[in-house]
Amino acid sequence: MARYHPTSIHDDIEAGFSGHSASPVKPAASPRRPGGRLFCDPCDDADDLLGHHHYLDICFRCRRPLGGNRDIFMYRGDMPFCSEECRQEQIEIDEAREQRSKQTGRAEQERQRQQKASHPRIPVWAW
Known part of the structure; x- marks a missing residue:
């Protein structure tokens, strides 16, 4: 879900930040201006833009979409x-891989x- 951030100086001051000092400014007593401009934080939607999906969106094996009422x-x-x-x-692929790994290890x-x-070890003193 996207987060929205104020972009006007008035909104920053109301939120307690003057932008010029490290100490916060007390919030104004007046209510927020309803016409303030807002923008969407692109980091929140980065997964959607990059094509990343939740792990339950597609089948691990065939990549078919999952969901609906299935x-x-x-x-x-x-x-x-x-x-x-x-x-x-x-399951069969994983079992075969594990068997090969065990055989290789053995x-x-x-x-x-x-x-x-x-190659029997000969102590140094025996030379």
């Missing part, structure tokens, strides 16, 4: 899916174990 299927807490099929595909451990076994 179910959202969640996986691992923060991954939304449009269908059970998309979620299942991601192969590396075995390689290190064999390397240590094939």
Whole structure:
């Protein structure tokens, strides 16, 4: 949601800022002028302008829009899916990735174990 900020000096003074000193000025007793100009803070709408979306806006797998009155299927807490099929595909991909990672880790451990076994350490004093 956009925040609006006053742009006239009168509005700044009413808000307690003179713009010339570090100490605030007491607010005026008169009510705010209804015709004061306002502008929208562009930082508030930056996500919309840059195309960033809330994580529940699109399916993590196929990028279809989510919403309406349809179910959202969640996986691992923060991954939304449009269908059970998309979620299942991601589960299978993650499981395969984890298996490869475990196999790579085991192969590396075995390689290190064999390397240590094939090169016995000789103490320096034995030379």
